[in-house]
Amino acid sequence: MTADRLVARLEEFLAERGEPLLHAAILLTGSKEGGEDLLQAALERTWRRWRAIEGDPEGYLRRAMYNLAADGWRRQRRWRARLALLRGAHDGIEPDRSGQVDQRDELVRLLLRLPPGQRAAIVLRYWDGLSEAEAAAVLGCSASTVRSATARGLRRLRELSGITAAAAVRSTGQGGTAQR
Amino acid sequence: MSTELEDRLRWEMREVTAGVRVPPGLARRAWRNRRRRIMTRATAAAGTAAAVAAALVVAGTTGASRDVGGHTTAYIVKQAESALDTAWAANDIMYLRATDGTAERWFYLGPQGSANRFEVFSAPGQPGMDIGVAATPASRTITWVFYRTKTWWRMRQAAAPAPQPAAQKSCSSQIPVSLDVDESPAVLVANIREALACGQLTNEGTQYVNGVAAIKLVSVHILRVKLRAGTITITTRTTLWVDPASYLPVRWAEDWRVTGRTRIVRTSVNEDVEWLTPTSANLAQLAVPIPPGFRQVSQPG
DSSP states (O other): OOHHHHHHHHHHHHHHHHHHHHHHHHHHHSSHHHHHHHHHHHHHHTHHHHTTOOSOOHHHHHHHHHHHHHHHHHHHHHHHHHHHHHHOTTSOOOOOOTTOSOTTOHHHHHHTTSOHHHHHHHHHHHTSOOOHHHHHHHHTSOHHHHHHHHHHHHHHHHHHHTOOHHHHEEOOSSTTOOOO | OEEHHHHHHHHHHHHHHTTOOOOTTHHHHHHHHHHHHHHHHHHHHHTHHHHHHHHHHHHHHHSSOOOBTTBOHHHHHHHHHHHHHHHHHTTOEEEEEETTSSEEEEEEEETTEEEEEEEEEEETTEEEEEEEEEEOSSEEEEEEEETTTTEEEEEEEEOOOOOOOOSSOOTTOSSOOOOOOOSOHHHHHHHHHHHHHTTOSEEEEEEEETTEEEEEEEEEEEEEEEETTEEEEEEEEEEEEEOTTTOOEEEEEEEEEEEOSSOEEEEEEEEEEEEEOOOHHHHHTTSOOOOTTOEEOSSOO
């Protein structure tokens, strides 16, 4: 397959199926621009595989995207540690909010403050609507790791947002019924 | 069990991403970028011995410079300064577009004078205000168009001395070099050059900007001011993304935060930068159009 044909095929794929991936990328990075960049980077990373993929390529792209996001977060965390030294220990470090999502979206904004593993687990469960086992396959870990990361992430979000579990619980059936 | 938190989280996730579509051309940009990276690697490999020797010399003079793509920060800064000089020598138009789509700016410095334009949008694609400043050695013309009131205003005045870049670099100053809007393109570019030359920007690796794996340079400045009511802290974070091929800035962002005892004020600017060749079509973008039916007024507003 020539490069032009491959590009055309990918553009077609993105037009049809790329939207959920882009939306997940936006939630992982905290901005539309960051989401586009992440999706593009995932495409680049998986480029060599595209010629060989005959079936559903979405899984490859999703896995690459989540791995890249985790890499980006690791770099950002190192930089934040350096910033802390520059700014003094008493001065709180906040995430880069350039091009950030709407400020009114409190919980999505607070997602940026979670560790990468917890954030990825929450986006996979509550946005992609994957089961614990499916999310584990994407992240390359066990289902129990996904379960504990999701629980810890939600607990942290609750603390940060001030929404108390006791007051807010509305029993609606089985736990972890993530759906879009 | 579903909690209010989980319901809100799902709702906000839908709200944040609603209506966002994959931009056309994403796959092509990915392909181009990948191809460019492969070519860069091949070029770098061909000149390994010379590059290593040069990098060692530069690194010896800059201490803890971070290495990105085989180049030290000092090298990147030097190339960026040189690229800015070249762009202005070629009379390229500097075009800035707010990443949230709220404003566009143009800066041009040509042999016959300068021209700037600043357009603010009240909603996507809907202009709210348009300001243009055209200067020649003899005169200066300012044009304002107000879309809400459907009016426009124009003033001509004798040319004032254009703001000039400071002769001395203010590297020792505690106040960061601002990249904010200025009437003189020369000052704007000089500010960027100064920030680079003073070493206030540190290398933070690469990040994708509109399909380009751009070099990210960041500076954080903290200024504490003692007031009668207490001390306030002004924190300015400036980020400049530089194209690794041309070394011209492709995006810049500035985030200000003022913290005091009782309140926090925060604002930010985030703009993509393009460098347009001064063709007739591109120069025409510097002119502020007066829409038909708009009324001229004697006072702006």
